[in-house]
Structure formats: structure tokens, C-alpha cells
Amino acid sequence: xxxxxxxxxxxxxxxxxxxxxxxxxxxxxxxxxxxxxxxxxxxxxxxxxxxxxxxxxxxxxxxxxxxxxxxxxxxxxxxxxxxxxxxxxxxxxxxxxxxxxxxxxxxxxxxxxxxxxxxxxxxxxxxxxxxxxxxxxxxxxxxxxxxxxxxxxxxxxxxxxxxxxxxxxxxxxxxxxxxx
Amino acid sequence: xxxxxxxxxxxxxxxxxxxxxxxxxxxxxxxxxxxxxxxxxxxxxxxxxxxxxxxxxxxxxxxxxxxxxxxxxxxxxxxxxxxxxxxxxxxxxxxxxxxxxxxxxxxxxxxxxxxxxxxxxxxxxxxxxxxxxxxxxxxxxxxxxxxxxxxxxxxxxxxxxxxxxxxxxxxxxxxxxxxxxxxxxxxxxxxxxxxxxxxxxxxxxxxxxxxxxxxxxxxxxxxxxxxxxxxxxxxxxxxxxxxxxxxxxxxxxxxxxxxxxxxxxxxxxxxxxxxxxxxxxxxxxxxxxxxxxxxxxxxxxxxxxxxxxxxxxxxxxxxxxxxxxxxxxxxxxxxxxxxxxxxxxxxxxxxxxxxxxxxxxxxxxxxxxxxxxxxxxxxxxxxxxxxxxxxxxxxxxxxxxxxxxxxxxxxxxxxxxxxxxxxxxxxxxxxxxxxxxxxxxxxxxxxxxxxxxxxxxxxxxxxxxxxxxxxxxxxxxxxxxxxxxxxxxxxxxxxx
Numbered sequence: 001x002x003x004x005x006x007x008x009x010x011x012x013x014x015x016x017x018x019x020x021x022x023x024x025x026x027x028x029x030x031x032x033x034x035x036x037x038x039x040x041x042x043x044x045x046x047x048x049x050x051x052x053x054x055x056x057x058x059x060x061x062x063x064x065x066x067x068x069x070x071x072x073x074x075x076x077x078x079x080x081x082x083x084x085x086x087x088x089x090x091x092x093x094x095x096x097x098x099x100x101x102x103x104x105x106x107x108x109x110x111x112x113x114x115x116x117x118x119x120x121x122x123x124x125x126x127x128x129x130x131x132x133x134x135x136x137x138x139x140x141x142x143x144x145x146x147x148x149x150x151x152x153x154x155x156x157x158x159x160x161x162x163x164x165x166x167x168x169x170x171x172x173x174x175x176x177x178x179x180x
Numbered sequence: 181x182x183x184x185x186x187x188x189x190x191x192x193x194x195x196x197x198x199x200x201x202x203x204x205x206x207x208x209x210x211x212x213x214x215x216x217x218x219x220x221x222x223x224x225x226x227x228x229x230x231x232x233x234x235x236x237x238x239x240x241x242x243x244x245x246x247x248x249x250x251x252x253x254x255x256x257x258x259x260x261x262x263x264x265x266x267x268x269x270x271x272x273x274x275x276x277x278x279x280x281x282x283x284x285x286x287x288x289x290x291x292x293x294x295x296x297x298x299x300x301x302x303x304x305x306x307x308x309x310x311x312x313x314x315x316x317x318x319x320x321x322x323x324x325x326x327x328x329x330x331x332x333x334x335x336x337x338x339x340x341x342x343x344x345x346x347x348x349x350x351x352x353x354x355x356x357x358x359x360x361x362x363x364x365x366x367x368x369x370x371x372x373x374x375x376x377x378x379x380x381x382x383x384x385x386x387x388x389x390x391x392x393x394x395x396x397x398x399x400x401x402x403x404x405x406x407x408x409x410x411x412x413x414x415x416x417x418x419x420x421x422x423x424x425x426x427x428x429x430x431x432x433x434x435x436x437x438x439x440x441x442x443x444x445x446x447x448x449x450x451x452x453x454x455x456x457x458x459x460x461x462x463x464x465x466x467x468x469x470x471x472x473x474x475x476x477x478x479x480x481x482x483x484x485x486x487x488x489x490x491x492x493x494x495x496x497x498x499x500x501x502x503x504x505x506x507x508x509x510x511x512x513x514x515x516x517x518x519x520x521x522x523x524x525x526x527x528x529x530x531x532x533x534x535x536x537x538x539x540x541x542x543x544x545x546x547x548x549x550x551x552x553x554x555x556x557x558x559x560x561x562x563x564x565x566x567x568x569x570x571x572x573x574x575x576x577x578x579x580x581x582x583x584x585x586x587x588x589x590x591x592x593x594x595x596x597x598x599x600x601x602x603x604x605x606x607x608x609x610x611x612x613x614x615x616x617x618x619x620x621x622x623x624x625x626x627x628x629x630x631x632x633x634x635x636x637x638x639x640x641x642x643x644x645x646x647x648x649x650x651x652x653x654x655x656x657x658x659x660x661x662x663x664x665x666x667x668x669x670x671x672x673x674x675x676x
Contacts, residue, residue, distance in 0.1 A: 080340045082280075121341060124280040134284045138332075139339045 041149040043165040044093050044172040046158045047133075049140045052077070056159035059171055063098050065143060067109060068119040073141055081123040082135050082144030090129075093174045094145055147174055217411055221404040228397035232390055239386040242379055250376030253304075257369045260300040264324075264361055266293035268354075271331055274338045275346060287335050294328055304368070313371055320364035327357035426605035430619060433607070437480050437617055441473030480619065486546065487604065487621045490628045497540040497632055501656045504534040504569055504582055510541060511548040511567070515556075519565075522556050527566040534569060537582050538656040539633040547629040547637075550622040551586040551649045557616060558647070559590035571655070580655045581635070589646040593639070601639060602627045623649075 046062060048054060053075055057065070064070045065079055072078055084091045086103055095106050113119030124142075126132045129150040136142040137154040148165040151157055163170045270290035274283045301324060305317045330353040337346035448466045451457055457466055489495045508530060519526050548567075555565040566587045574581045593601060597608045604624040611618065623637075626649075630637040634654050641647035 078340060078342075124339070124341070126284065127281050131281050131284050134288060135280060135339055138284070138287045139336045141336075141340065 041147060042173055042176060043148045043170050044090055044145050044174045045148045045151050045165045046143065046160055046172070047136055047146050047151060047155040048143045048158060049136055050154070050156045051140050052143075052156060054158060056162065059098065059161055062160060063100070066094060066098050066123075068113055068121065068123075071120060077141035078121070080121065080139050080142040082132050082142050083123040083125050084129075084132060084145075085125055085127050089175045089177070090145055090147060093172065097172055145172070147177075217404065217408040221401060221408060224400055224404065225397060228393055228400070232393050232397070235386050235390040235393065239383050239390065242383045242386060246376055246379035246383065250372050250379060253372040254369060254376070256300060256304070257365055257372060260297050261362070261365050261369075263293045263296040263300070264358070264365065266290075267297065267328075267331065268358055271334055271338070271350075274335060275343065278341075280339065283339050287339065290331065290335065294331070297324060298328075313368070316364060316367045316371065320361065320368065323357060323360040323364055327354065327361055330354045330357055423605075426603075426620070429607065429612075430605045430621075433617065433619055434480065434484065437619065438477060440617075441477045444473045445470050483550075483619060483621055483625065487625050490625060491604075495543070497543050499538055499540055499633070501536045502539055502541055502544070503536050504584075505530065507537070507539075507541060507544055507548070508567065508569060508584070510545040511552065514545060514549050515552045518553070518556060523563055524556060524559070525564050527564070528568075529566065530569040531571060534571060534582060535580070535655045537633075537653040539635075539653060540629075543629045544633065544651075544653075547626040547651060548584060548586065550626045551651070554622055554649070555586050555588040555590070555647075557618065558611070559588045562589040562646075564589055574652065574654075579657075582653045582655060583650050584653070585648050585650040587646065587648040592643040592645050592647055593641040594643050598639060598641060602637070626651075 046057065052073060054073060061070070066081060068081065070079060083094070092103075095101050095103060099106055101109065110119060110122045114122055124135060126135055126144075129146050132144045132146055133150070133152065133155055136144050146155070148157075151165075157165065161171055165172075267290050270286045270293060274286035274290070277283060277286075301317065301321045305314070305321065309317065330349065334346045334350045334354055337343070337349060448470050452466060457463055486495070508528070512526075512528070552565065552567070559565060566585075568583075568585045568587065570583050570585075572581055572583050573579070591610065591614075593608065594610065600606045601608075602623050603620075605620040606624075607618060607620040627637045630651055630653075635652045638650050638652065639647060640650070
């Protein structure tokens with residue numbers, strides 16, 4: 001009897017843990033109402049310098065750029081990749097959805113590329129969305145990402161696969177910011 | 181009215197009035213010359229004070245302009261120089277690190293500093309400038325924008341991680357452009373410096389001018405004040421000397437006036453005492469002589485006492501409503517004997533229905549008696565005097581007055597002497613030379629009486645033609661009737 005009770009309690013506790021883990025898992029478009037953020041704020045905008053003539057990119061082009069496989073813009077400007085620091089949900093989204101790599105794989109990719117001379121420049125790492133904005137504002141060939149809610153007029157937002165961040169079916173999403 | 185009864189002809193009267201007026205003016209001028217001088221000093225001080233005040237305002241405005249324009253301008257240029265250096269310095273800081281976060285921070289600092297310089301240049305160009313200043317300002321603006329363009333490229337290279345490229349670009353274009361900016365800022369500073377120097381020179385010139393004017397005003401004031409004091413002192417000394425001279429003459433005259441009747445009385449008394457007088461006729465003759473001389477002496481003494489009392493304001497005048505005929509009768513009665521014994525013809529003309537006057541009968545009688553006495557004394561051989569009583573308005577449309585004029589056809593008074601005939605002790609040179617006896621107090625006393633009664637005494641005269649002294653008395657009316665007997669400050673007592 002006692003043993004049965006212990007097994008039952010363990011089962012309840014495990015079920016509870018499972019429920020808890022499921023509750024924190026990010027489902028695009030589903031967490032908006034629970035965190036008080038709009039769906040657009042949960043979309044990840046790809047931003048470039050306002051002087052950049054490019055207006056749109058495909059997901060494939062974006063992947064090549066973020067992996068350093070494409071070095072220049074059509075106007076000849078050198079591409080500078082701007083990433084946020086590891087551990088940031090925005091970076092995790094880009095790695096997962098664009099680069100389709102883990103953090104380790106991404107780092108190894110650039111270490112290997114620079115070491116072999118296949119890649120000339122590694123990504124610039126910035127701590128905050130404001131830092132990303134300012135970097136892109138200062139560097140004409142820079143490209144980075146920001147939550148749609150962090151975008152302002154100092155940077156230019158690109159359409160990805162013909163969709164703007166506010167459009168339905170926009171491919172890049174970011175989990176809500178962890179509450180403080 | 182016979183021609184003899186007529187007063188002085190109108191044209192003669194006009195001339196005499198004009199003479200009287202000009203004489204009065206010259207008298208006033210001489211009497212108040214020191215006051216005029218002091219007034220002139222005051223005017224000079226005020227005028228120079230206005231100039232000095234204007235100079236001070238001008239210097240103040242120039243100093244404020246210098247501060248607002250040059251000093252603040254130089255300070256602003258200093259700040260701009262600092263911020264321009266800061267723009268460049270922050271760019272170099274970005275070169276010194278590989279941390280993108282720090283590089284972005286330095287880029288921000290550089291942009292904040294360049295915004296201040298850009299705003300400073302725009303403000304400089306917005307203000308009112310000379311063509312040279314505008315040219316230098318515009319050149320600075322162009323140099324600065326060109327430098328910022330290079331700075332942006334340098335910053336971009338640094339952030340991209342192309343350090344060598346950033347350094348090459350800065351050395352090739354950034355350094356020369358920044359040197360141009362610095363030179364332009366120094367040029368503007370130099371212009372401000374020149375402007376400040378010019379304004380300082382203006383302030384110094386204004387200060388020198390003010391100092392000179394102040395020295396001028398002080399010098400002028402001192403000189404004029406010295407002259408004024410000297411004039412006042414001289415005038416006082418002269419007045420004192422004149423008074424002393426008049427008093428000496430008065431003493432001599434009075435002594436003479438007293439000695440003559442005393443000699444007659446003494447001689448008559450001696451003759452009587454020695455038994456030289458025989459018969460009733462001689463006795464009467466000597467008695468009348470003694471009587472006449474005694475009266476003359478008494479009159480003289482009275483005159484002197486009256487003047488002294490009037491001067492001390494000790495005469496209590498009793499004012500009351502008087503009929504003019506009452507006054508004229510009193511005067512005629514008191515002077516009848518003298519007129520008769522002197523062999524004079526006295527023409528009297530009194531206008532009908534004359535209103536009453538307000539005054540002291542005894543004093544007014546004394547006043548007119550003096551005028552008649554003078555007319556008798558100075559008539560020469562004409563042996564004619566006239567008393568005319570009429571009414572007229574005082575001035576233009578003033579109150580009604582009674583005019584009692586005593587006219588003679590005697591020696592008259594010179595134009596130059598008219599202003600002084602009412603001065604106490606004054607006797608004209610002509611009178612003295614013709615040995616006509618007198619004290620010089622009669623007219624002064626009469627004038628004092630006339631003024632105490634609220635009236636005045638005027639004279640119109642022409643040398644060799646005759647004189648007319650006119651007593652002006654205000655007509656008694658309910659307005660000037662005193663309500664009760666009072667002692668006025670001048671010793672006038674009123675009685676209704």
C-alpha cells in the first residue's frame with residue numbers, strides 16, 4: 001500500500017514537471033497573450049544600414065550571409081554580421097531558424113572558416129539591442145537582427161521571403177523576453 | 181476841465197510807463213545778477229550732466245556688446261574647439277579596442293561632440309556678421325561637414341574591424357580636413373579678438389571723453405561758483421557801501437533840516453529875550469516864525485519816526501471802509517495851509533459815484549500828504565498841482581481800483597532814476613545839486629503805506645515836464661472786507 005502510494009506520488013510529481021516543462025516551451029504565436037506582448041514584438045526583424053540598397057532577402061540568402069559565405073552586398077560593400085551575445089533568445093532564434101546550428105556548431109563553423117581562410121571576417125558581438133542598432137547605424141555594410149519592437153528609424157528592416165515582420169507567415173520568431 | 185486840470189497826456193504817460201518798465205528790468209538784472217549766475221551754473225551742470233550720462237550709457241552699451249559679442253563668442257569658439265577635438269579623440273578611442281560594444285560607445289561620443297560643433301557653427305552663421313566673418317564661418321562649415329564625412333567612413337572601418345583601412349583613410353583625408361577646421365576656428369577666434377580689441381578701444385575713448393567732460397564740468401562749476409560768490413560778495417559790499425553813503429547823506433540832510441529851523445527859532449528867541457521885539461505885530465510875526473519852524477521840525481521828526489516804525493513793522497494800521505471823499509477831504513485839510521502859503525493852485529477833479537476803499541484813514545492821509553508835499557517841493561516855478569481821483573481796472577480785466585493821482589509840472593525825474601525813487605534815503609543828484617531839502621524817506625514811507633493797504637504806488641515822469649504819482653487802492657468789496665479786527669503780521673489791524 002505504502003509502496004503504491006510512493007509510486008503514485010512520484011508519478012504525480014513527474015507529470016507536474018512534464019506539464020511545467022511544456023508550459024515554458026515556445027510555440028510561435030501562442031505566447032503573446034500570456035506575456036502581454038503583441039505578435040509583431042515576437043517577430044525577429046532583419047536590419048541593415050539605411051544606406052543599404054537591399055530591400056529583401058530570401059531565407060537561403062540570409063543563411064549564407066549569417067554563415068559568412070557571402071562577403072559583399074550587390075553594391076560592393078563588405079558585409080559585417082552583427083550578432084547578439086550567446087544566451088540571448090534572439091541569437092538562439094537566428095541560430096536555430098536561419099543557421100540551423102547550435103551555438104557550438106556556429107562557433108566552430110567560424111573558427112574553422114577563419115583558420116582555413118575560407119572566411120575573412122567573423123561576426124561582431126554586441127550586448128544589447130541598442131548596441132546592435134548603433135553598430136548598424138555606423139557601418140554601411142552591417143546586417144543584424146532585432147525584435148520588431150526594438151526597431152527604430154536609424155536602421156532599415158528587410159523583407160524575408162517577401163514578408164515584413166508584421167505580415168502573417170513571417171518566418172522568423174523570437175520567444176518572449178524573460179520577465180525580470 | 182481846464183487844460184491846467186488835465187492829468188499828464190496819454191503819450192507822455194505811455195513813454196513814462198515804458199521808461200519805468202525798462203528801468204525796473206535793469207534794476208532786477210543788477211539786483212539778481214548773482215542769482216542769474218548761479219542759475220547759469222545750474223544749467224551748465226545739467227547740460228554737461230546730460231552729456232556725461234549719455235557717455236556712460238554708451239560706454240555701458242559698448243561693454244555689454246563686447247561681453248555679449250566678443251567674450252561670449254570667444255568662449256563659444258573655445259568650446260567648439262574642444263568639442264571638435266573630442267569628436268576626433270573619441271574616434272581614436274574606438275581604434276584602441278576590439279570590443280564592439282565599446283567601439284559603439286565611442287562612436288556615440290564622437291557623434292554627440294560633432295553635433296555640438298555643428299550646432300555652434302550654425303548659431304555663429306545665424307547671427308549678424310560682417311562679410312569677412314560670414315566667409316570664414318561658411319568655410320568652417322564646409323570643412324567641418326567634409327571632415328565628418330571622412331570621420332563616418334573611419335568609424336565604419338573601425339567597427340567593421342578594418343583597422344588599417346581606418347588609419348589609412350584618416351591619415352589621407354581626416355588629418356588635412358581637421359587641420360582646416362582648426363585653422364578656421366582659430367581665424368574666427370582671431371576675428372573675435374580683433375572685435376574685442378576694437379570695442380575695448382571704443383570704451384576707453386568714451387571713458388576718456390567722459391573724464392574730460394567731468395573735468396570740464398568741475399572746472400566750469402568751480403569758476404562760475406567762484407564768480408558767483410565774488411559777485412554776491414561784491415554786490416553785498418556795494419549795497420552796504422551805498423546804504424552807508426545814503427545814511428551819511430541822510431544824517432547830513434537831517435542835521436541840515438533840523439539846524440535851519442533851530443537857527444530861526446534860536447534867533448527869534450534871542451531877539452525876544454533881548455527885548456528887541458516891540459509891538460504886537462512883531463510879536464505875531466516872530467510867533468508865526470517859531471510856529472512854522474517848529475511844525476517843520478515836528479514834521480521831519482515824525483517822518484523819521486514813521487519810517488523807523490514802518491521798517492520795524494510796529495505801526496498798527498486800522499483798516500476800515502473809507503469813502504474816497506473822506507480821504508480827499510482829510511488830505512486837502514492837512515495840506516491847505518502849505519498850499520496856500522506857497523502860492524500854489526491846486527486843481528481837484530473827483531469822478532462821481534466813487535466806490536469806497538478799505539484802509540487806514542490816518543496812514544493814507546499821511547501817504548497822500550507826502551505826495552502833495554513832494555509836488556509842492558519839486559514844482560519849481562509852475563506853482564500848480566492837481567489831484568485827480570478816478571477808477572480803473574487793475575491790469576487787463578483785473579479788479580476795480582481807485583486811482584488817486586498827484587500831478588505836478590515841476591522838474592520831473594530822470595529816466596535812470598525812476599527805479600530808485602522809492603528806495604529809502606535816495607535823493608537824486610539833481611535835487612541835491614539844486615539844494616532842495618529833504619530826507620529821501622517820504623516816497624519810501626508812502627509806498628510802504630500803499631502796499632500795507634493792499635494797494636501800490638506808481639510813478640510816471642519826464643525830466644523837465646513833470647511827475648505824476650498815483651496811489652492805487654483796491655475797491656472795498658464783500659470779498660476783501662475783513663470779518664473782524666485783527667492784527668496782521670505786518671502790523672495792519674483791520675476793523676469792519
